[in-house]
Amino acid sequence: MRAILVDDEYLALQYLERMIGKVSNIEIVATFTYLDLNRHASIIESVDLVFLDIEMPGMNGLELAERITEVNPGIDVVFVTAFNEYAVQAFELNALDYVMKPVQLERLKKTIERIENSKPDGVSSDHDTLQISVFGELDFARSDQHIRLQWRTKKAEELFLYLLLRTGETIHKSTLVDVIWTEYDLDKAYAHLYTAIYHIRKTLSPYKNYLTVKNRQEGYVLYTDNIALDTWQWEKQVRTMPPVAVDTIADHEAVMDMYTAPYLAHYDYIWTDNERFRLEHLWLQHAYKLADFYQHHDDLEKAQEWYIQICSTSPEEEHAALALMKLYALHGYRGLVTHQFNTLKHALKKVDIPMDPDIVDWYEQWKNTYESN
Numbered sequence: 001m002r003a004i005l006v007d008d009e010y011l012a013l014q015y016l017e018r019m020i021g022k023v024s025n026i027e028i029v030a031t032f033t034y035l036d037l038n039r040h041a042s043i044i045e046s047v048d049l050v051f052l053d054i055e056m057p058g059m060n061g062l063e064l065a066e067r068i069t070e071v072n073p074g075i076d077v078v079f080v081t082a083f084n085e086y087a088v089q090a091f092e093l094n095a096l097d098y099v100m101k102p103v104q105l106e107r108l109k110k111t112i113e114r115i116e117n118s119k120p121d122g123v124s125s126d127h128d129t130l131q132i133s134v135f136g137e138l139d140f141a142r143s144d145q146h147i148r149l150q151w152r153t154k155k156a157e158e159l160f161l162y163l164l165l166r167t168g169e170t171i172h173k174s175t176l177v178d179v180i181w182t183e184y185d186l187d188k189a190y191a192h193l194y195t196a197i198y199h200i201r202k203t204l205s206p207y208k209n210y211l212t213v214k215n216r217q218e219g220y221v222l223y224t225d226n227i228a229l230d231t232w233q234w235e236k237q238v239r240t241m242p243p244v245a246v247d248t249i250a251d252h253e254a255v256m257d258m259y260t261a262p263y264l265a266h267y268d269y270i271w272t273d274n275e276r277f278r279l280e281h282l283w284l285q286h287a288y289k290l291a292d293f294y295q296h297h298d299d300l301e302k303a304q305e306w307y308i309q310i311c312s313t314s315p316e317e318e319h320a321a322l323a324l325m326k327l328y329a330l331h332g333y334r335g336l337v338t339h340q341f342n343t344l345k346h347a348l349k350k351v352d353i354p355m356d357p358d359i360v361d362w363y364e365q366w367k368n369t370y371e372s373n
Contacts, residue, residue, distance in 0.1 A: 016051060
């Protein structure tokens with residue numbers, strides 16, 4: 001491996017360089033008391049590892065590490081710190097590599113060995129589209145082969161997902177802090193932000209031709225290339241489908257099968273609610289088109305299937321519930337009529353919405369007719 005050392009104390013640089021030489025064959029390419037990201041970009045791009053003092057004048061080590069990974073997303077950073085035990089706990093909480101001053105040989109050796117052993121295998125050609133799924137949970141695949149990405153922290157994964165939702169849009173740091181780290185004071189929140197960006201770039205480094213996070217003004221932007229995101233693909237298909245007809249209904253069914261679960265359904269991030277509702281509403285609109293088409297063409301079994309799907313997805317959907325009750329009544333499924341009415345009643349009560357009086361009237365009339373028979 002090739003490395004650079006960064007510390008504003010020259011004697012500390014010399015000492016660290018000697019210690020590294022005792023425990024590894026790492027080539028020290030350069031040492032810096034001040035790292036100019038623009039002037040030294042070519043050096044940063046050419047190395048695998050940087051040892052970085054956490055206390056640097058002008059820019060703290062966490063922010064500097066985040067900026068370094070913009071230049072070289074695959075670089076590993078080891079923080080060198082004289083901080084106390086409380087600060088060390090913070091490093092471990094954020095899954096950061098660190099060594100304490102004065103540097104101990106055994107600790108340094110273990111850190112270097114861990115980094116060498118964690119280097120990812122080379123990835124195959126990036127000509128193949130990278131498939132990203134966010135229906136249900138985050139998943140990656142290429143050439144139909146599943147890719148398992150290891151996120152160092154849950155917050156790094158959440159931040160990536162938020163950037164992915166707003167792909168190509170510059171998002172101010174203050175917005176990201178407000179959305180992701182609401183429970184922290186500002187100084188800690190920004191430190192967590194820099195750390196998460198660092199981890200994201202590290203995680204995505206084997207796929208940097210597909211996904212890159214760039215600094216823009218006082219924020220970040222995620223750029224994508226040659227990726228297929230399932231929500232994008234599904235929405236485009238739904239919005240460009242020809243009208244539902246006998247000769248297109250199978251295609252409509254196939255497109256609806258692409259909606260396998262609500263957007264990020266396995267996560268409880270508050271910020272997902274709007275996008276989840278938007279996509280679910282689009283699904284409901286199209287599901288109604290299919291259900292109504294089948295009912296109009298007297299394919300009551302298929303109509304029933306779609307109304308059931310609608311009610312399962314959105315139990316408070318009154319139109320679907322009433323249509324389903326009428327179909328059950330038509331087939332003489334008396335218990336199912338009552339069950340569907342009570343399910344709708346319970347669902348509406350949970351959101352504090354009164355039931356449409358026309359539905360209540362229909363049910364009472366049906367009930368009276370049933371009981372009189």
